[in-house]
Amino acid sequence: MRFLIISKKENFNSDLINNELLDSVNAPSLIANGSIKREFNNIIVYLYTYNMVYNEREDFSYAFTDNEINFVNGLFAIENSYEENNVHNIKKAIDEDKLILGNYQTFYCNSDGNGYFKSSLSAVHPIYFYEDDNCAIISNELKLIVDGVKSFQEHKFVDLYDIEFIRDINRFSQWYAGEDKKSYRNTIFKNISRLFPFDDINLKNGQFEIKRNSEIIIPEWFEKLYLEDREQFYDRYYSYLENYADIFFKTISENLSQITVGSTGGFDSRLSLMMLAKFCPKYDIKIQAVTDGLPNHPDVILGEEVSKCLDVDWVNNSYGENELRYFPSSLSEFASTFYISQGEFDSHDAIEDYSREYLNPTEFYQHGNDLYKRETIETLMNISRWSSRRRLSREEFYFPLFGTCLELWIAFLNKKYNEFTYKDFIYNVLKRGNPKLLEIPFANDKLPQTGLDEFNVEGYEDSRHMEEPFLWDYNFIHDKLDPLLKTEFINKDENHDNIMSKCGITSLDYFILRDHLTALNEDLSDDKKMKKLRKTRNNAFYPLKREFIDLKKHKTIYHFNKLFLLIDCAAAADFNSFESLEKASNFNLSDDKLETAETYYKKINELKEDNESLNKKISNLKKENNKLKKDLNKSKKKNEEIMSSKSWKLTSVFRKK
Numbered sequence: 001m002r003f004l005i006i007s008k009k010e011n012f013n014s015d016l017i018n019n020e021l022l023d024s025v026n027a028p029s030l031i032a033n034g035s036i037k038r039e040f041n042n043i044i045v046y047l048y049t050y051n052m053v054y055n056e057r058e059d060f061s062y063a064f065t066d067n068e069i070n071f072v073n074g075l076f077a078i079e080n081s082y083e084e085n086n087v088h089n090i091k092k093a094i095d096e097d098k099l100i101l102g103n104y105q106t107f108y109c110n111s112d113g114n115g116y117f118k119s120s121l122s123a124v125h126p127i128y129f130y131e132d133d134n135c136a137i138i139s140n141e142l143k144l145i146v147d148g149v150k151s152f153q154e155h156k157f158v159d160l161y162d163i164e165f166i167r168d169i170n171r172f173s174q175w176y177a178g179e180d181k182k183s184y185r186n187t188i189f190k191n192i193s194r195l196f197p198f199d200d201i202n203l204k205n206g207q208f209e210i211k212r213n214s215e216i217i218i219p220e221w222f223e224k225l226y227l228e229d230r231e232q233f234y235d236r237y238y239s240y241l242e243n244y245a246d247i248f249f250k251t252i253s254e255n256l257s258q259i260t261v262g263s264t265g266g267f268d269s270r271l272s273l274m275m276l277a278k279f280c281p282k283y284d285i286k287i288q289a290v291t292d293g294l295p296n297h298p299d300v301i302l303g304e305e306v307s308k309c310l311d312v313d314w315v316n317n318s319y320g321e322n323e324l325r326y327f328p329s330s331l332s333e334f335a336s337t338f339y340i341s342q343g344e345f346d347s348h349d350a351i352e353d354y355s356r357e358y359l360n361p362t363e364f365y366q367h368g369n370d371l372y373k374r375e376t377i378e379t380l381m382n383i384s385r386w387s388s389r390r391r392l393s394r395e396e397f398y399f400p401l402f403g404t405c406l407e408l409w410i411a412f413l414n415k416k417y418n419e420f421t422y423k424d425f426i427y428n429v430l431k432r433g434n435p436k437l438l439e440i441p442f443a444n445d446k447l448p449q450t451g452l453d454e455f456n457v458e459g460y461e462d463s464r465h466m467e468e469p470f471l472w473d474y475n476f477i478h479d480k481l482d483p484l485l486k487t488e489f490i491n492k493d494e495n496h497d498n499i500m501s502k503c504g505i506t507s508l509d510y511f512i513l514r515d516h517l518t519a520l521n522e523d524l525s526d527d528k529k530m531k532k533l534r535k536t537r538n539n540a541f542y543p544l545k546r547e548f549i550d551l552k553k554h555k556t557i558y559h560f561n562k563l564f565l566l567i568d569c570a571a572a573a574d575f576n577s578f579e580s581l582e583k584a585s586n587f588n589l590s591d592d593k594l595e596t597a598e599t600y601y602k603k604i605n606e607l608k609e610d611n612e613s614l615n616k617k618i619s620n621l622k623k624e625n626n627k628l629k630k631d632l633n634k635s636k637k638k639n640e641e642i643m644s645s646k647s648w649k650l651t652s653v654f655r656k657k
Helices: 087-095 142-148 150-154 163-172 220-228 230-252 267-279 298-309 331-341 377-383 386-392 405-417 422-433 435-439 474-494 507-518 526-538 564-572 578-583 597-643 646-650 652-656
Strands: 002-008 034-040 043-049 062-064 068-078 100-110 115-119 127-131 135-139 192-195 200-204 207-211 258-262 286-292 313-317 363-366 470-473 546-549
Touching: 002 100, 002 142, 043 068, 043 100, 062 087, 068 087, 068 230, 087 100, 100 230, 127 142, 135 142, 135 207, 142 150, 142 192, 142 578, 163 474, 163 507, 163 564, 220 230, 220 405, 230 267, 230 405, 230 422, 258 267, 267 286, 267 298, 267 422, 286 298, 298 313, 298 435, 331 470, 331 564, 331 578, 377 386, 405 422, 422 435, 470 474, 470 564, 474 507, 474 546, 474 564, 507 526, 507 564
Parallel strands: 258 286, 258 363, 286 313
Antiparallel strands: 002 043, 002 135, 034 043, 062 068, 068 100, 100 115, 115 200, 127 135, 127 192, 200 207, 470 546
């Protein structure tokens, strides 16, 4: 389910909301099965429902009365209960302060405008927040806000990009999670922020009351059990695991025909496959294990062995050289990535064959979850961005196996007491679930408790990520992003007598090479500074022109990882909505699709040239008009002089005749 909740402010103007779009199933990036609108008090709720695996229907996923709005998104299990996963049961569990496991978001509001929004700590759906003088909005998709609020269409994307968010990714890469990163609560757009499942979000008189928290509270009973007896603790945890997995399977089994799961030599997929192999036969669900990679890849070798151990059908998707594409090769594809990612990930490992229609409603692909590794608040915040959007870009259903608050609490306790790592968790779960899996080594890693060495293939190197060059266009990126980058650059440059500009350094150079450029010795003479500045730019790791960069020629691709988001943002810079961006992106199959972004921008430039030509003609016509006005004024003045002259008056008698 995707949703948008509007809290009206005083003098709310509905004309500022794109109601026509929001009333449509096309409003989300993934086309919905149904679109529902409900309004009372100061609240408007838009719901977009799907039928992936189970049908999100009235009285199950949402319930509207004259006095209440109530909906729930996702799978959940209530402690000591096998009650159905419906909207009424989760409200009852919240009211009774029961332990709720799973992946869910739920909203409740009564006719007085009082209520709450709650989310599981492990919720894969993000929470976005927007506010202006007209309203405040909470949504679990960024596109719904950008396309649903008309003020966004008054600006190009480049004017709304968040420079701090882009700088953090440029500095730390998109996967980095640590205390130095400042923009966890930011999005690609500076006026849309991010809320997290551990924040308090309530409604009072139809207005949002939000408390942004910075810590996870672990229940005392859980921590006490962890400290008193580790064996008993894992016995208790494993019983919870089996119980909530059973409830999940029971909920989805009616409409589900098959689960496909990745089987590799790693920890996450082995845990998931073990539990799927246990419950799929019970509920008559077909399970298919698959491993991507060349036959001699360690993951492929171990993936097959793990699958055989669990008696699960296994398939190897073997890709040869250049069969997989990792980078876009045109600007339209970079623009497509921006549409798909909504700024949450970049074009590295680009998604091919994207469609806005969701996958088979009776099947899904199970990703291995690793919440038991998320031991800091930063790693938890990081997961709700990159991996969240990756999963939700092509499907709506999410199966929270090893993705509940229990695994998260264990991770935080491991960190707090610094006694055991997540490998202790893996060992204890596999020991209770299927000890034979502990006899199979892990690819390039190991569990110290087993005494087995890590598994690798001598001489094997997975270099597929470096087989394909990627497009880089320095002038295009600088041209499109200069409005975003130039303010900081100009201020810095003016403080140093424009010395960087004199050396040919641009705002884009400064953004990418900032640490190198600002590290120059302030005591150096201008000549020496200029010499160093020119050398820094000339030796930059990126080319200063348009070309395909072949990563095989470079020892490290770390620097280039910084560039992908810049290209994505540049390719989308001139658009003002995701709706307009789709029309120019390569995944759109409508008749007005443009072959490439280059064609699109060529047409824009042609229109600009035509516009400039028209402006010149208008300007010339204005000049001619002004000249005619001047000539006319001169004629009028001359005529007035003649008519007021003595000669004119003396000859008037003859004119009358």
